[in-house]
Amino acid sequence: MPHILIVDDEPMVAMLLSETVSQEGWLPVCVHTLADAREIIGAQSFDVVLLDIQLPDGSGLDALSFFVGVTAAPEVLIMTGYGHPDAAGLALEHGAWDYVEKPINIKKIILSIRRALEFRQAKMAGKKRHILKRNGIVGASQAIGECLEQMAEAADGDHSVLLSGETGTGKELFARAIHLNSQRAESNFVVVDCTALSETLIESSLFGHVKGAFTDAGRDRDGLIKLAHRGTLFLDEIGELPLEIQKKFLRVLEEKKFRPVGSTTEVKSDFRLISATNRNLDEMVTSGDFRNDLLYRVKAQKIVLPPLRNRREDIPELVSHYLSRICRRMDIEPKTVHPEFLQCLCDYEWPGNVRELVNVLDQVVCSTRAIPALFHKHLPLEIRSAVIRRQAGVAGASAPSSSEPGAELFTALKDQKMLTWQDFRKQVLETVEKTYFERLLATTDGDIGQMVKIADMSKSRIYGLISKHDLTVKK
Numbered sequence: 019m020p021h022i023l024i025v026d027d028e029p030m031v032a033m034l035l036s037e038t039v040s041q042e043g044w045l046p047v048c049v050h051t052l053a054d055a056r057e058i059i060g061a062q063s064f065d066v067v068l069l070d071i072q073l074p075d076g077s078g079l080d081a082l083s084f085f086v087g088v089t090a091a092p093e094v095l096i097m098t099g100y101g102h103p104d105a106a107g108l109a110l111e112h113g114a115w116d117y118v119e120k121p122i123n124i125k126k127i128i129l130s131i132r133r134a135l136e137f138r139q140a141k142m143a144g145k146k147r148h149i150l151k152r153n154g155i156v157g158a159s160q161a162i163g164e165c166l167e168q169m170a171e172a173a174d175g176d177h178s179v180l181l182s183g184e185t186g187t188g189k190e191l192f193a194r195a196i197h198l199n200s201q202r203a204e205s206n207f208v209v210v211d212c213t214a215l216s217e218t219l220i221e222s223s224l225f226g227h228v229k230g231a232f233t234d235a236g237r238d239r240d241g242l243i244k245l246a247h248r249g250t251l252f253l254d255e256i257g258e259l260p261l262e263i264q265k266k267f268l269r270v271l272e273e274k275k276f277r278p279v280g281s282t283t284e285v286k287s288d289f290r291l292i293s294a295t296n297r298n299l300d301e302m303v304t305s306g307d308f309r310n311d312l313l314y315r316v317k318a319q320k321i322v323l324p325p326l327r328n329r330r331e332d333i334p335e336l337v338s339h340y341l342s343r344i345c346r347r348m349d350i351e352p353k354t355v356h357p358e359f360l361q362c363l364c365d366y367e368w369p370g371n372v373r374e375l376v377n378v379l380d381q382v383v384c385s386t387r388a389i390p391a392l393f394h395k396h397l398p399l400e401i402r403s404a405v406i407r408r409q410a411g412v413a414g415a416s417a418p419s420s421s422e423p424g425a426e427l428f429t430a431l432k433d434q435k436m437l438t439w440q441d442f443r444k445q446v447l448e449t450v451e452k453t454y455f456e457r458l459l460a461t462t463d464g465d466i467g468q469m470v471k472i473a474d475m476s477k478s479r480i481y482g483l484i485s486k487h488d489l490t491v492k493k
């Protein structure tokens with residue numbers, strides 16, 4: 019039910035308006051000062067405000083910018099004294115929906131409120147359309163935010179989109195999200211895995227065939243392109259399409275019609291194309307393995323999905339999202355996660371990106387079904403040792419000269435003052451970590467932007483390590 023705020027200091031006018039509004043089935047609230055209006059609008063949302071100009075604590079006109087500036091701002095109807103055309107014009111210029119002159123003509127004001135409500139409904143419906151369905155895309159990093167913006171832009175249009183990125187970065191997930199948010203969402207999303215189609219089958223899979231077109235063609239069959247009519251065709255790993263098929267597919271893209279294998283008649287399909295690749299198609303064009311004219315057609319918009327190691331700050335959210343999902347699926351209690359477990363996941367390089375992370379979590383949950391808390395030792399050995407090797411790589415890079423922290427540990431080793439391997443490793447890593455961040459601070463003069471770039475780590479993690487070792491920029 020629409021909520022109407024009436025701001026008028028004349029009790030008779032306020033009462034009359036309130037009764038009229040109620041009779042229309044709308045909910046009125048009356049206040050007599052600007053201060054009260056400001057207070058109530060901060061606490062409750064209204065669809066329309068009927069605002070008098072002359073109020074005991076100021077001018078409605080001056081307060082107009084406040085009303086039209088609040089979140090989910092109401093439509094404002096200014097009530098002016100008779101013969102104040104300037105005030106009416108000013109009100110409209112400053113964002114009022116309409117103005118009515120006093121003394122109030124009930125019919126006129128009801129009509130104006132109705133129109134304001136209709137306009138508002140249409141405006142809200144338009145806004146709702148643009149609220150993105152994330153389709154399970156997790157992450158709040160700047161990199162993912164930029165991809166979501168590009169996804170929204172793609173969903174708004176009907177042009178071809180090329181998604182590129184390493185394996186497991188979410189190309190198919192984003193392709194589905196574009197489709198779901200597009201005007202084609204009600205029709206099919208047809209996936210064509212170009213790596214899974216054999217060269218002999220690819221043509222009939224894409225274009226369909228008629229009965230008798232080849233030995234096994236016992237009946238007519240529609241191809242995937244036809245299935246995508248009015249919907250979206252998703253060509254996964256488009257770089258794998260044989261050159262001969264690329265040529266035929268280019269024609270389909272240009273003319274939106276094609277001939278099924280063995281047929282003499284052309285078939286039409288109105289589909290939107292989204293393609294994905296983890297190969298460099300520009301290089302494939304140079305080497306003659308991909309047609310330039312096709313590339314030009316498939317990448318009206320290109321979205322590059324970042325590898326997980328470049329957005330490590332999303333790892334904790336991904337872990338929590340997938341852990342609860344996996345536990346739900348396996349019908350087991352949710353698990354808690356020890357900081358060291360999470361740290362190790364954040365430090366790993368993730369060559370297989372989110373897919374690899376999901377598989378690792380699956381593996382961990384399977385092997386710890388009855389254990390409620392996950393620790394570092396529950397992670398697969400290859401992940402733990404890869405992280406250690408990576409950190410030791412950093413250690414190697416900052417190989418200790420005798421004047422640097424860390425050097426004494428190596429000297430200790432040379433001098434045969436042996437520690438246990440655990441203690442030695444821990445000390446080396448701690449010292450090397452400190453040395454690395456000391457150097458990083460000195461090299462960048464404490465510029466966090468540069469540190470993020472050089473270390474390839476998130477701001478929060480860098481700040482965390484700097485504070486752990488109590489470091490400051492050395493002048």
Ligand SMILES: Nc1ncnc2c1ncn2[C@@H]1O[C@H](COP(=O)(O)OP(=O)(O)OP(=O)(O)O)[C@@H](O)[C@H]1O
Nearest residue numbers: 154155156184185186187188189190191296372373
């Ligand atoms: N940002 C993300 N948020 C949540 N899940 C993600 C995200 N990115 C990828 N995934 C998950 O990772 C797995 C792999 O994603 P997807 O298949 O979309 O990757 P891809 O880039 O198409 O991989 P490939 O190139 O190997 O086909 C899926 O389970 C997907 O749901």
